[in-house]
């Protein structure tokens with residue numbers, strides 16, 4: 001049987017980023033059920049960091065994370081577009097960009113179409129361009145965390161699906177497909193399965209809601225190099241669109257269909273809706289979908305991450321509910337989770353940004 005100071009369940013961005021932070025200070029073992037890390041949500045994102053999503057704490061976490069994210073990202077503009085009825089939403093987003101000191105500009109339809117030539121005029125009466133958004137290399141982020149974990153003496157065990165968790169003395173004994181692991185502290189970073197892990201441990205669940213999101217990929221217009229096209233997103237319901245290399249585009253209708261935790265797959269109707277929304281708002285003809293996929297974004301009832309020790313279960317640390325921003329918040333969230341795991345003070349920079357342990361504590365959800 002393996003032993004560790006800290007056992008992390010889940011080898012996605014949440015688990016690997018906190019494990020890498022802890023590894024210099026504790027003996028860390030990460031158990032991942034799949035044969036490779038990043039198979040679920042973390043392998044299915046569109047790898048972008050921007051201020052056009054989430055609530056206030058999520059934006060604060062994003063701002064705190066941007067410098068570290070830049071190590072694995074390149075600056076790429078985000079174009080937030082508004083139709084005639086969406087000006088108030090664009091105004092609110094402009095306030096957010098101002099608050100966070102972003103390098104942005106409010107622009108009109110013609111300027112927006114100069115940046116994104118395929119936009120139909122009626123789809124965009126006004127827009128906001130953020131010049132400081134980041135296109136992330138999420139695979140490099142995952143690999144870098146796995147390498148840091150290993151370099152500090154930690155271990156990532158793949159093919160180690162957890163199937164039972166028992167209290168043993170003051171700690172936890174976890175049965176996995178690759179053998180048992182015992183540790184005084186368990187970090188629950190199991191993504192969509194975080195409530196399943198809690199129930200195995202006899203811990204009150206947080207009411208986590210996995211939601212399926214679909215992405216399609218299709219060829220850019222013949223001969224058009226789309227690499228400089230911005231990440232383009234409607235401020236309200238609609239779609240987002242971004243370049244993937246020289247000749248491909250990715251798009252999503254930003255669907256969020258409630259789902260059980262599972263190996264999510266794209267459904268025909270969701271693929272068709274994504275294609276239709278792009279065709280309605282742009283002049284892009286989608287003749288063939290090159291590729292499509294879906295992944296689960298998992299939310300607590302209040303759509304805030306859940307980080308901290310479970311009430312009545314000493315040594316059970318939640319690190320869940322990253323929703324649609326798990327990469328762009330990982331630097332700050334992993335620092336908060338590492339502090340909670342080691343019983344250290346809440347990070348100063350997070351306090352200065354107006355965040356507190358209570359913002360993320362499972363106690364707010366009765367867990």
Ligand SMILES: Cc1cc2nc3c(=O)[nH]c(=O)nc-3n(C[C@H](O)[C@H](O)[C@H](O)COP(=O)(O)OP(=O)(O)OC[C@H]3O[C@@H](n4cnc5c(N)ncnc54)[C@H](O)[C@@H]3O)c2cc1C
Pocket residue numbers: 009010011012013014015031032033034037038039040041042043044045046047048049160161162163189190191192193213214215294295296297298320321322323324325326327328329
């Ligand atoms: C389509 C899409 C687009 C997205 N775009 C972005 C974006 O542009 N920017 C951004 O920041 N975020 C984005 N996200 C969100 C981001 O991908 C997630 O917030 C993040 O990946 C969540 O990471 P995680 O580690 O919590 O979950 P996961 O990556 O799902 O990791 C959890 C891991 O736990 C493992 N596990 C579960 N149960 C067990 C068990 N019993 N035993 C062992 N292991 C177990 C799973 O196998 C899995 O590998 C997007 C998500 C989707 C789906």
